[in-house]
Amino acid sequence: MxxxxxxxxxxxxxxxxxxxxxxxxxxxxxxxxxxxxxxxxxxxxxxxxxxxxxxxxxxxxxxxxxxxxxxxxxxxxxxxxxxxxxxxxxxxxxxxxxxxxxxxxxxxxxxxxxxxxxxxAIVGLDGMKAASIGKIQNATLITRKPPRSLGIETKEETILYQGKASAAVEKFPMNINVAATLSIAAGMEIEVQIIADPQVDRNMHEVRVVGDFGEFRTVTENVRCAINPKTSVMxxxxxxxxxxxxxxxxxxxx
Ligand SMILES: NC(=O)c1ccc[n+]([C@@H]2O[C@H](COP(=O)([O-])OP(=O)(O)OC[C@H]3O[C@@H](n4cnc5c(N)ncnc54)[C@H](O)[C@@H]3O)[C@@H](O)[C@H]2O)c1
CATH class of the missing domain: 3.40.50.720 (NAD(P)-binding Rossmann-like Domain)
Incomplete structure (x- = not known):
């Protein structure tokens, strides 16, 4: 090919x-x-x-x-x-x-x-797709990145965004890929929190899903690309x- x-x-x-x-x-x-x-x-x-x-x-x-x-x-x-x-x-x-x-x-x-x-850059998409066959009660993504990866300087943990995935696209077009992938897999818009966290040096994604299948929680701690630290190797x-x-x-x- x-x-x-x-x-x-x-x-x-x-x-x-x-x-x-x-x-x-x-x-x-x-x-x-x-x-x-x-x-x-x-x-x-x-x-x-x-x-x-x-x-x-x-x-x-x-x-x-x-x-x-x-x-x-x-x-x-x-x-x-x-x-x-x-x-x-x-x-x-x-x-x-x-x-x-x-x-x-x-x-x-x-x-x-x-x-x-x-x-x-996420694990858990398999579970989200399977869960979407039944009823998903709620699905949340919490993304934590080093402040510089998000284009800001801060010494304190700062919530930059909280809300629906679609509205985050305008503000964080380069940081919304994971939320978009999860939303498409879920067949519904997921809730998103984007946090600038000076304590982390990796791009972290926590996914929480509750549905009629039960619930799951995944945490991905991604090594960042040398060429573009906004992007994860995964x-x-x-x-x-x-x-x-x-x-x-x-x-x-x-
Ligand atoms: N799906 C995911 O989980 C995930 C994770 C990380 C990054 N991404 C996305 O993947 C894309 C690539 O990421 P990257 O880290 O390689 O980015 P990058 O900035 O390192 O490279 C992007 C390249 O595309 C070129 N480019 C941009 N727009 C173009 C256009 N309209 N026509 C021609 N060339 C164009 C740029 O010149 C640059 O060389 C980004 O949109 C990024 O947000 C997705």
Whole structure:
């Protein structure tokens, strides 16, 4: 399977490194970034091709990894799906708007393409998906990050946001991916708290879910990417595992 990358930042770097080690199960052949230098750096590591426009790779690839931004999801993912190419979306916050999500689903259906959303920087998505078959009474995500990761300086624990996932998108577009992924899996908007915590040096996510199945609580303490501390290594790993699983005959987990 031939793959292209849209957005050559921290996540794309980790994925490309694994591809060099032959651990991806797919060939990353094309690279696009609005910052050409970033695309060139990554392409040179795997003998890949840089394209000046996203469209230039679409006749050649089976799947595009979107690792750019929520805006790219709205503006560029439709072009990929219209060509009947599959897409793996990392900027899941871009799917929080139900109109955008429905539009992408409808284009995908019309063109027989798939939209893959990896579990990202969170554990517990399997449980959330299973729980959604019954009735979920409440689902909450508490995200704690070092203040600098959230773009502020403070010496005290500070709650920056409390409320529904969709309203957090405007304020924290780069920190809402986990909330968006959980909301889509739950089939309902989850409650979100975003806390700047000077006591932590990892990106932490606590998920609490109560439903007719019982209840679960998960805590993920993520190591941050060296290239982009806002991003967790686990997010890139989950994309790599999803790419692996496209070729596997035994599928484990929901
Ligand atoms: N699903 C998750 O759990 C999860 C976790 C971490 C990050 N993310 C998201 O994944 C995305 C990538 O993360 P990252 O850490 O690699 O980001 P990054 O900032 O390190 O890299 C993003 C790259 O995309 C490029 N880019 C942005 N918008 C573009 C556009 N419209 N067209 C072309 N290039 C564009 C930038 O120039 C940059 O090189 C972000 O949206 C981030 O919020 C998701």
């Amino acid at each position: 031939k793959v292209g990358i849209l957005g050559c930042g921290a996540i794309a770097n980790i994925i490309t490194n694994f591809s060099q080690e032959g651990k991806l199960g797919v060939e990353i052949a094309f690279f696009y970034d609005r910052d050409m230098e970033r695309a060139e750096n990554l392409a040179s590591q795997v003998d890949g091709r840089v394209v000046l426009n996203l469209e230039d790779m679409l006749d050649e690839v089976d799947l595009v990894i979107e690792a750019a931004s929520p805006q790219a999801v709205e503006q560029m993912v439709p072009l990929i799906l219209e060509k009947g190419r599959d897409v793996l979306i990392m900027s899941v916050g871009g799917l929080m708007n139900p109109q955008i999500r429905k539009n992408l689903e409808s284009i995908a259906k019309k063109n027989n393409a798939k939209i893959h959303v990896p579990s990202g 997010a890139a790993y989950s994309a790599i595992k999803l790419l692996n699983s496209l070729n596997e005959n035994l599928q484990v987990g929901t």
